[in-house]
Amino acid sequence: xxxxxxxxxxxxxxxxxxxxxxxxxxxxxxxxxxxxxxxxxxxxxxxxxxxxxxxxxxxxxxxxxxxxxxxxxxxxxxxxxxxxxxxxxxxxxxxxxxxxxxxxxxxx
Amino acid sequence: xxxxxxxxxxxxxxxxxxxxxxxxxxxxxxxxxxxxxxxxxxxxxxxxxxxxxxxxxxxxxxxxxxxxxxxxxxxxxxxxxxxxxxxxxxxxxxxxxxxxxxxxxxxxxxxxxxxxxxxx
Numbered sequence: 001x002x003x004x005x006x007x008x009x010x011x012x013x014x015x016x017x018x019x020x021x022x023x024x025x026x027x028x029x030x031x032x033x034x035x036x037x038x039x040x041x042x043x044x045x046x047x048x049x050x051x052x053x054x055x056x057x058x059x060x061x062x063x064x065x066x067x068x069x070x071x072x073x074x075x076x077x078x079x080x081x082x083x084x085x086x087x088x089x090x091x092x093x094x095x096x097x098x099x100x101x102x103x104x105x106x107x108x
Numbered sequence: 109x110x111x112x113x114x115x116x117x118x119x120x121x122x123x124x125x126x127x128x129x130x131x132x133x134x135x136x137x138x139x140x141x142x143x144x145x146x147x148x149x150x151x152x153x154x155x156x157x158x159x160x161x162x163x164x165x166x167x168x169x170x171x172x173x174x175x176x177x178x179x180x181x182x183x184x185x186x187x188x189x190x191x192x193x194x195x196x197x198x199x200x201x202x203x204x205x206x207x208x209x210x211x212x213x214x215x216x217x218x219x220x221x222x223x224x225x226x227x228x
Contacts, residue, residue: 001170033213033214035214035215037153037215039153044203044218044219044220044221045153045215045218047208047214047215047216050208050212050214050216056208056216057216088152088153090153090155090214090215092207092212092213092214093213095158095167095213096155096167096168096169096170097143097155097158097213098155099152099153099154099155100152101152102152102153
């Protein structure tokens, strides 16, 4: 099983700042099958990025994904108030598919 | 538009069974791999099971292997999760989900979730 470790666990930033979230895999993720999700309280997760760097439909271009192998990054270039939420990475290159433990982006 | 609607959750005693359903619409259900994902209260996301478009390939998380069974009825556009020998640690919101592409293991479309509580 591929274990995904997200860092930092909590990130405190202000609107307008840049956010960088990391996801490290215990082994290489096949074909960059790595996704990022945003989840707000009481809501289902929303897919932001798939294939490590492809934005999902309707996702603003301030969200970008990068990385390969075992190290992946989600960057939010300029934080909007609605971006404060919990973010998860997920690998789907090998079964069982696994998620990171989540990273909370909070308002400073 | 794609719509996924789960049902069947509730309160159940440890060791008992429950079957969840997910009614799909807005896309050609019979061509997509489908998934169940769960989230325990206040916890992170856990992928539970996946089923290929024709029901021939099934994958499970180790935590549910041998207790849960994923199935589908393409004539009814419905996905199922049969949960047996339930444990307290199975308490969670259960989501059905579909990926970007037909065989995707990512989750672009989610239902609203159905809560399963395992308690005596």
